[in-house]
Amino acid sequence: MLDRHARQIIDPPLNRIGQTLAAQGFTADGVTLIGLGLGLIAALMIGLGAPFWALIPLLASRIADGLDGAVARATRKTDFGGYLDIAVDFLFYGAIPMAFVLNDPATNGAAGAFLLASFYFNGTSFLGYAILAEKHGHKTDAQGQKSLYYSNGLLEGTETIIFFVILCLLPAYFPIFAWAFGALCFATATLRIYAAKQIYTS
Template sequence: MLDATMRRLIDPALNRMGRALAARRVPADTVTLIGLGLGLVSAAMIALGWPLAALAPLLASRLADGLDGAVARASEKTDFGGYLDITADFLFYGAVPLGFVLHDPAGNGAAGAFLLCSFYVNGASFLGYAILAERHRMETTARGAKSLYFTGGLLEGTETIAFLAALCLWPAAFPPLAWVFGALCFVTAGSRVLLAFRVFG
C-alpha cells in the first residue's frame, strides 16, 4: 500500500548511490547477493536469540535490495538480475520468520507456520499476476522500474519490512503479530485474485 509513496521518497537517493556503485563497476547481481547474505545473517541471529542485534543486518539487507535495481538502471538491466532479485527477496522473507520459529518452536511454531503459508499464497498470487501481465504486455512504474509487473495491495514491501523490524524490536509479540499479519497477507492475496479475475477473466 505504501510502496509507491516510499519509492518517490527514496528513489532519488538510491539512484545517486546506484550510479556511484555502477561507476565503480559493482555488478547489480553482487549487490543482490550481498543483500541476501545480510538477510540470512539476520535470520540466523534471530534463531540464536539476538533479535534486536539482528535488526541492523535486516535493514542493511533491505537497503541493498533497493540499491541493486538502482545499480542495474545505471549500468545494465538483465532478465536474470530481476529473477535473482525476486528469488532472493522470497528467501529473505521466509528466512526471518523461520528464525523466530527455530528460536522458540513451541511458542512460535503455529503462528510461524500460518505466516509462512500466507507468504506462500501471497507470493504465488503476485508472481502469477506478473506472468499474465507480461503476456498481456502490461507495464507500470508506480513502484519503480522493475523486471516484473508489481501489483499493489494492502501489504507490500514497505509494510513487510516494518513488520519484520517490529518483530525484532518486540520478539515476545511474535505470535499475535504473525497471526494478524498473516491474515492481512491472505486478504492481500485474495484482493489480487479478484483483480486478476476482473482484468484477465
C-alpha cells in the same frame, strides 16, 4: 500499499549511490547477493536469540535490495537480474519468520507456520498476476522500474519490512503479530486474485 510513496522518497538517493557503486565496479547481481547474505545473517542472529541486534544486518540487506536496482539502472538491466532479485527477496521473507520459529518453536511454531503459508499464497498470487500482465502486455512503473509487473495490494515490501522491524523490537509478541499479518497477507492475495478475475477473464 506504501511502496509507491516510499519509492518517491528513497529512489533519488538510491540512484545516486547506485551510480557511485557502478562506477566503482559493483554489479547489480553482486549487490543482490550481498543483500541476501546480510538478510541471512539477520535470520541467524534472530534464531540465536538476538533479534534486536539483527536489525542492523536486516535493514542493511533491505538497503542493498534497493541499491541493486539502482546499480542496474546505472549500468545494464537484465532479465536474469530481475529474476534473481525476486528469488532472493522471497528467500529473505521466508528466512526471518523461520528464524523466530527456530528460536522458540513451542511458542512461535503454529503462528510461524501460518505466516509462512500466507507468504507462500501471497507470493504465488503476486507472481501469477505478473505472468498474466506480461501475457496481456500490461506495464506499470508505479513502484519504480521493475523487471516484472508489480501488482499492488494491502501489504507490500514496505509493510513487510516494518513488520519485521516490529518483530525484532518486540519478539515476545511474535505469535500475535504473525497471526494478524498472516491474515492480512491472505486478504491481499485474495483481493489480487479477485482483481485478476475482473481483468483477465475475457
